[in-house]
Amino acid sequence: MASTLDTPVARRLRLVKHIIIVCSGKGGVGKSSVSAQLALSLHASTPHARVGILDVDLTGPSIPRMLGVNGHGVHQSSDGWVPVYADGRDARLACMSVGFLLKKKDDSVVWRGPKKNAMIRQFLSDVRWGELDYLVIDTPPGTSDEHLSLLEHMAPVHERLSAVIVTTPQAVALMDAIKCLSFTRTVNLPVLGVVENMSGYVCPCCGEISNVFSTGGGQEMARQESIPFLGSLPVDTELVTLLDAAEPEEAPDAVESGEAGQRSFELLQRYQKTPSAALFKNIVDAVVRTLPRVEERLS
Numbered sequence: 001m002a003s004t005l006d007t008p009v010a011r012r013l014r015l016v017k018h019i020i021i022v023c024s025g026k027g028g029v030g031k032s033s034v035s036a037q038l039a040l041s042l043h044a045s046t047p048h049a050r051v052g053i054l055d056v057d058l059t060g061p062s063i064p065r066m067l068g069v070n071g072h073g074v075h076q077s078s079d080g081w082v083p084v085y086a087d088g089r090d091a092r093l094a095c096m097s098v099g100f101l102l103k104k105k106d107d108s109v110v111w112r113g114p115k116k117n118a119m120i121r122q123f124l125s126d127v128r129w130g131e132l133d134y135l136v137i138d139t140p141p142g143t144s145d146e147h148l149s150l151l152e153h154m155a156p157v158h159e160r161l162s163a164v165i166v167t168t169p170q171a172v173a174l175m176d177a178i179k180c181l182s183f184t185r186t187v188n189l190p191v192l193g194v195v196e197n198m199s200g201y202v203c204p205c206c207g208e209i210s211n212v213f214s215t216g217g218g219q220e221m222a223r224q225e226s227i228p229f230l231g232s233l234p235v236d237t238e239l240v241t242l243l244d245a246a247e248p249e250e251a252p253d254a255v256e257s258g259e260a261g262q263r264s265f266e267l268l269q270r271y272q273k274t275p276s277a278a279l280f281k282n283i284v285d286a287v288v289r290t291l292p293r294v295e296e297r298l299s
């Protein structure tokens, strides 16, 4: 009989070193953009790192658009689904999302818990992730069926899991972020730290960061809860232009998975020149430093 450690998910994720779950207590705080930037920055800043990004925000998948690979179809090989490589033939930035499976870009997913659970299991067990240094997982806001499914299916690789919590500085977002932190404690999921997003505003003319609203709430939450503070990211108009502008040029299935278009290649290059990319480098450095410490506690 197969041991509980020898499940299809455990076999598929055998060569994945670190799995980082990105969550937020509240919607719209920038969890998907932080997930996308985490994947892009790990890909760029760690020499030759192989990175995967899995979008399990099933009802609002935005990762394909943010990485410029919206409209790609997923290819089924004899060994499972081939992820879409946002960096083309380099094949070091693998992406999978329910967005690739929808017939039309505006189709919505209205699924009950069991169907979501089955989809997540399939993403983890049927995608050819191969060898990855980091698998970043973008989740829906709050703590939902999707989080429970992820943790259930990845129980055999629990010692490789950790979480990043994204919040904005406002009090209501922080209250929800604390609930999210409480969830991670209940399920014994180590937290790498907190990212405070939309903290101040980058002037598009001179690059100066102004504090339009309150800032520092995420840092204060991290201090009070004794978890690391990974850094803050201001509202960056260049980032919005980049991540929100990438509309599909082709109909779904028009582009084979494994082949990124010119759009995603340009996006990778342009992202590195934004103010956010420079700030995100410090966040990635903090994540890479903290990972071995939190994983040691669980192994």
Ligand SMILES: Nc1ncnc2c1ncn2[C@@H]1O[C@H](COP(=O)(O)OP(=O)(O)OP(=O)(O)O)[C@@H](O)[C@H]1O
Pocket: 024, 026, 027, 028, 029, 030, 031, 032, 033, 034, 057, 060, 062, 140, 141, 197, 198, 233, 234, 235, 236, 237, 239, 240, 243, 244
């Ligand atoms: N630092 C930032 N500067 C400018 N725009 C940002 C920033 N962070 C996020 N955004 C923009 O805000 C919007 C919401 O961001 P995003 O989709 O990442 O949030 P989310 O928390 O994942 O939302 P949801 O709850 O719908 O999953 C997007 O248009 C995104 O491009």
Ligand code: SF4
Pocket: 203, 204, 205, 206, 207, 208
């Ligand atoms: S920060 Fe400087 S350049 Fe930017 S809007 Fe203000 S005064 Fe103008």
